[in-house]
Amino acid sequence: MKRDRLKKLAADKRFISGIYNYCDRWCERCPQTSRCLNFSVSEEEFSDPETRDIQNDAFWKKLSGVFQETLELLKESAKKWGVDLETLDSKGDLEDIKAKDAAVKNHVLSRAAKRYSGWVEDWFQERETLFFEMAAAAREEVSLEEAIEVIRWYQYFICAKVMRAIHGKSEEEEDGFDEFPNDSDGSAKIALIGIDRSIGAWAVIQHYLTDDDKEVIDLIAFLDSLRQAMEETFPEARSFIRPGFDATDPSG
Numbered sequence: 001m002k003r004d005r006l007k008k009l010a011a012d013k014r015f016i017s018g019i020y021n022y023c024d025r026w027c028e029r030c031p032q033t034s035r036c037l038n039f040s041v042s043e044e045e046f047s048d049p050e051t052r053d054i055q056n057d058a059f060w061k062k063l064s065g066v067f068q069e070t071l072e073l074l075k076e077s078a079k080k081w082g083v084d085l086e087t088l089d090s091k092g093d094l095e096d097i098k099a100k101d102a103a104v105k106n107h108v109l110s111r112a113a114k115r116y117s118g119w120v121e122d123w124f125q126e127r128e129t130l131f132f133e134m135a136a137a138a139r140e141e142v143s144l145e146e147a148i149e150v151i152r153w154y155q156y157f158i159c160a161k162v163m164r165a166i167h168g169k170s171e172e173e174e175d176g177f178d179e180f181p182n183d184s185d186g187s188a189k190i191a192l193i194g195i196d197r198s199i200g201a202w203a204v205i206q207h208y209l210t211d212d213d214k215e216v217i218d219l220i221a222f223l224d225s226l227r228q229a230m231e232e233t234f235p236e237a238r239s240f241i242r243p244g245f246d247a248t249d250p251s252g
């Protein structure tokens, strides 16, 4: 995509500023694709079936083109705002970033969210054949397939957003920023939404299981504990207004 076209799209009033910052990235199920710049850029760039194929060389060339254009735009904006991009990655900064990343990974919430991701993986692997048979038998009951789709979508997403929220909170505390709304609450909110939806999807699965699978109850209870711990750590998260999704005025 040419830089002029990217600039023109970025200035288009129909797009909600920053809508993609606190969404779940599930564009196929998103009700706001027409108002999302991120989605429109991808559609324009990758609308040719060939370019959609990640095996295809054209995909990587296109992606590289988008990356280069974006970098140029970033440099232009940085210049405009007087930000020196060269000084941002000094050795000290990198070491600091590494230390912060390690602290985020070791946080009790991150470890719990990661444990959930791995647990789901093991659970599905053990029951792969069973689910294939159940889905085939209940062809008209879409909800089982949907429940699996929802759990799989959020399985790793929750952990990524929990870690982002913790990282953001520690930065905000370091900078003395305690005003609402802040980015960590936005990340915590979308993590909580993923948790809520996953709990609902697990409940659907439980309904389909005939052998009283105790592990499903354990998984739901574990997710519920994670939900409560997130709400305690991020008490303002549920009130965070995500542009385009929670605002009463859609221009948010």
Ligand code: SF4
Binding pocket: 019, 020, 023, 024, 025, 026, 027, 028, 030, 031, 032, 033, 036, 037, 038, 039
């Ligand atoms: S806002 Fe919707 S369309 Fe845009 S990136 Fe997020 S899920 Fe995809």
